[in-house]
Amino acid sequence: EVQLLESGGGLVQPGGSLRLSCAASGFTFSSYAMSWVRQAPGKGLEWVSGIKSGGRTYYADSVRGRFTISRDNSKNALFLQMNSLRAEDTAAYYCVNQLGNCDSTSCPYYFDSWGQGTLVAVSS
Amino acid sequence: SYVLTQPPSVSVAPGKTATVTCGGNNIGGKSVHWYQQKPGQAPVVVIYYDSDRPSGIPERFSGSNSGNTATLTISRVEAGDEADYYCQVWDSNTDQWLFGGGTKLTVL
Secondary structure, eight states: OOEEEEEOOEEEOTTOOEEEEEEEESSOGGGSEEEEEEEOTTSOEEEEEEEOTTOOEEEOTTTBTTEEEEEEGGGTEEEEEEOSOOGGGOEEEEEEEEESOOOSSOOOOEEEEEOOOEEEEEOO | OOOOBOOSEEEEOTTSOEEEEEEOTTGGGSOOEEEEEOTTSOOEEEEBTTTBOOTTSOTTEEEEEETTEEEEEEOSOOGGGOEEEEEEEEETTTTEEEEOOOEEEEEO
C-alpha cells in the first residue's frame, strides 16, 4: 500500500522559510515523479511543484524562484524548501505521486496517491 | 497561460445523471484527469486519460473529451457522490500541471 506522510508545516512570519518533507513507502519511490499540490482554506487545488524520477524539476509561476523541490531516492523522501513566504502561501500542502506517460515534449501525468497534507500558515 | 473553466456548482437528484464540464481552448487535444474530494479528505482520482477509470471507482463514473469541453458524467447519482470535483491537465506551453477551479456537486 502506498503511503505518503508529510511533515514540516507550521506557522511562519511573512518573508520566512519552511522545509516540508514527505516520507514515501509502499512503492519504488525512485521510479516515480512526485509533486506538491496545495489547497488554501476553502479554495481549490493548486499544483505547486514537481520532480521527475530523473531529477528534472517544474514549478508553478506563483512559486518559481522562491520554492525548491528536491528528492532523496536513497531515503524515499521528497522535500519542498519554501523561502520568502507570503500570506497567499497559506494552505494545506499535499505530497502526491504521479503516474502515466511522459516524454520529452509532453508530460500528462495524473496525480495518483495523496498524503493527508501538512498545514502551512503564513502570518505575522 | 492555459485556463480550465468549471461551473462552481452542479445539483442533481438521487438516481439521476450528473454532468460536470471542464472548458479549455482545444482541450480535446489534451489528456484530462478528474478528481473527487470530499470534505476533510485528500482528493482521489476518479477518471484519468479522459475516460479511464481506476480500480475501485464505480462504473457509474465516466469521462469524455472533445473540442473545447471535457466532461465527467456520474450516472445513478448517490448521496455519497456529493463532493468537489476537479479537472486537471498538463500544459505543454508552460511545462506545468493545471487544475480547474472545481465544481461542488450537491445531491438534492
